[in-house]
Every structure is written in C-alpha cells, then in structure tokens.
Amino acid sequence: MIYVLCPADVKTGGTELLHQLVKTLTDVKVPAGIVYTEISEEHPGMNPAFLEYTDGYLREEEIEDEKGNILVVPEIYCERTARYQNLSVYIWWLSVDNYLIHNSFVDRRRANGTLRAIKALLTGKLKDKTDFVKKAKMHLCQSYYAIHYLETIGISGKQVRYLSDYVNDIYLAGEEAALREKKEDVVLYNPKKGAAFTKALREMAQDLRWVPLIGMTTEEMRSCMSKSKVYIDFGNHPGKDRIPREAAISGCIVITGKRGAAAFAEDVCIPETYKFDESCAKKEDIISCIRDCICNFDVHKVDFDGYRSYIRNEHQQFTADVKKIFVNEDYI
Numbered sequence: 001m002i003y004v005l006c007p008a009d010v011k012t013g014g015t016e017l018l019h020q021l022v023k024t025l026t027d028v029k030v031p032a033g034i035v036y037t038e039i040s041e042e043h044p045g046m047n048p049a050f051l052e053y054t055d056g057y058l059r060e061e062e063i064e065d066e067k068g069n070i071l072v073v074p075e076i077y078c079e080r081t082a083r084y085q086n087l088s089v090y091i092w093w094l095s096v097d098n099y100l101i102h103n104s105f106v107d108r109r110r111a112n113g114t115l116r117a118i119k120a121l122l123t124g125k126l127k128d129k130t131d132f133v134k135k136a137k138m139h140l141c142q143s144y145y146a147i148h149y150l151e152t153i154g155i156s157g158k159q160v161r162y163l164s165d166y167v168n169d170i171y172l173a174g175e176e177a178a179l180r181e182k183k184e185d186v187v188l189y190n191p192k193k194g195a196a197f198t199k200a201l202r203e204m205a206q207d208l209r210w211v212p213l214i215g216m217t218t219e220e221m222r223s224c225m226s227k228s229k230v231y232i233d234f235g236n237h238p239g240k241d242r243i244p245r246e247a248a249i250s251g252c253i254v255i256t257g258k259r260g261a262a263a264f265a266e267d268v269c270i271p272e273t274y275k276f277d278e279s280c281a282k283k284e285d286i287i288s289c290i291r292d293c294i295c296n297f298d299v300h301k302v303d304f305d306g307y308r309s310y311i312r313n314e315h316q317q318f319t320a321d322v323k324k325i326f327v328n329e330d331y332i
Contacts, residue, residue, distance in 0.1 A: 194235025
C-alpha cells in the first residue's frame with residue numbers, strides 16, 4: 001500500500017499534485033490512498049476540487065506501519081515520519097524554498113534574510129528536519145532545482161528520482177480554442193509572488209492593462225489566460241510552478257525572473273530572452289519586452305511552440321515516471 005500525506009481541504013498546485021499521484025497509482029493498479037493531516041473544523045476533509053482524482057481519504061492513524069508499505073510525504077512534513085519504523089519513507093520535494101524557510105536558521109536566513117530568520121527562531125517556527133531527510137529511503141524531485149539542492153546536501157544517485165507533475169487537463173482540452181481566440185492587450189500576474197517588484201513594473205507602465213490572477217476557479221483562470229497576451233512571474237519559484245505552464249498552454253507569452261527553479265532551463269524551459277534576473281535587470285528593459293510582446297504578439301508566440309509541446313507531453317511522462325518508480329513485483 002502506498003500512502004500519500006497531504007494537508008486537508010487545501011487547494012494549491014502542490015496538494016493537487018499529491019492527489020494526481022494517488023489517481024495515477026490507482027489507474028495503474030497500485031493500491032494507494034490520500035492521507036489527510038491537520039483535519040479541523042476549518043479544514044474538515046477533501047476539497048471538492050479534488051473529487052476528480054479520488055472519492056475518499058484516510059486519516060494518519062489509519063496508516064499501517066508495515067514492511068512493503070510506502071509513505072510519500074511532501075518535504076514540509078518530513079518530521080511526521082518519525083513515528084514509523086517499518087514502512088519506507090519517500091520524500092517528495094515539491095517546494096525547496098518552503099522547506100528551507102521552516103528548517104534551520106541558516107536556511108531561513110538564506111531564503112528570507114536575517115531579520116525574518118531571527119523572528120522565526122524566536123517564535124519557534126524553525127524545526128531542523130535534516131535527520132528526517134537523511135533517513136528517507138527515496139527522494140522524489142518535482143524540479144531540477146530540487147535535484148540540485150539535494151546534491152548540495154550530499155544526496156544523489158539512486159536515492160533520487162525525478163517525478164514532476166502536469167497541468168490540469170482542462171488547460172489541454174481548451175488549448176486549440178485558446179490559441180484561436182482573439183487576444184486582448186492584457187498583462188497577467190500573480191499578486192502572491194514578487195509583489196514589490198511587480199508593483200514597481202506596474203507603476204512604470206500604468207497605461208498597460210494589468211490583471212491579477214487571484215480568487216479564480218480553474219475554469220476562470222483558463223478563460224482569463226486564453227484572452228490575454230502576456231503573463232509575468234517574478235519572485236520565488238520554489239519548484240516547477242504550474243501557472244507559467246498554464247499560461248503558455250493557453251496561448252500567453254511568459255516572462256519570468258531567474259530565482260529558484262526559474263533559473264533552470266529544464267524547469268522553466270522558455271527562451272532566455274524572456275527571463276530577467278531581478279537582482280540586476282533594468283525594469284525599463286522588462287517593460288520594453290512586455291510592450292514588444294503585446295505589439296508583436298504573433299511574432300513572439302512562436303517562440304513558445306517548444307514549451308507548449310513539452311507541456312502537452314507532461315501527463316504521459318508523469319504516468320511513465322510513476323510506473324518506473326512504483327510499479328514493481330510487490331505492486332503488480
């Protein structure tokens with residue numbers, strides 16, 4: 001049995017991926033179940049958005065600590081594996097940065113700065129998880145950024161497997177219509193990332209139409225993207241983020257920074273022309289690029305044909321990788 005640990009009732013790209021793993025395992029006849037942690041009155045169980053992946057869930061106390069069983073945990077929950085002595089622990093690195101800001105003082109300072117690290121230390125928010133990481137039998141990496149991080153702490157080779165993700169099928173189903181749809185001169189952005197940097201860009205180009213991607217359902221996001229020309233994504237890329245891919249497959253031109261996973265061509269595989277290092281790039285150059293993408297949209301759009309082809313293949317590749325990692329003589 002393969003158990004996949006997940007926070008209850010929370011809808012993010014990461015929690016969706018955990019449910020997608022359970023569905024894929026079930027589809028290939030491997031016994032698997034989603035296990036919810038932190039169940040409360042506020043978060044009572046399954047988010048309705050995930051009913052397409054599984055119709056039931058387990059609680060942590062239902063995990064059977066037996067040899068042959070596997071517990072897959074996102075990196076933020078690796079300390080929850082301490083109670084298990086017999087099953088195999090697989091840590092799935094979905095967000096390197098989220099791990100770092102909750103781990104040691106040094107990691108927090110590197111990710112968020114000295115003042116925030118001191119505050120986290122004083123408020124008891126730091127928990128050194130290094131021992132749990134070292135004890136895991138396998139490390140699954142959603143991004144090449146994660147593979148690189150593990151190498152820096154001495155974990156590599158057969159202990160590490162690449163297991164990424166795929167965008168919701170609703171984006172692929174609507175791709176042809178999105179590419180045909182008449183685009184508006186709109187610049188989309190994620191207000192939860194790189195807020196200060198993006199605000200500065202918006203203030204420099206107030207004549208442009210900026211639309212924040214917030215408070216939308218999956219269908220609303222797809223519809224908004226299919227009508228827009230440009231999506232920008234500055235700030236942290238803690239893993240191989242979904243929104244840039246969702247925007248690209250919906251026909252948007254994608255412009256990003258170079259922090260975290262965005263620095264890796266394998267994770268954000270767009271031409272370097274559309275990537276800007278926030279630490280040294282001139283904001284005027286970014287605005288100029290955005291304007292050119294809007295004015296000469298059809299010219300720039302073809303630069304993303306390769307990226308869109310890559311995104312189309314992700315679901316098939318994910319299934320193949322799941323089989324490679326989990327389907328063996330114990331689970332056939």
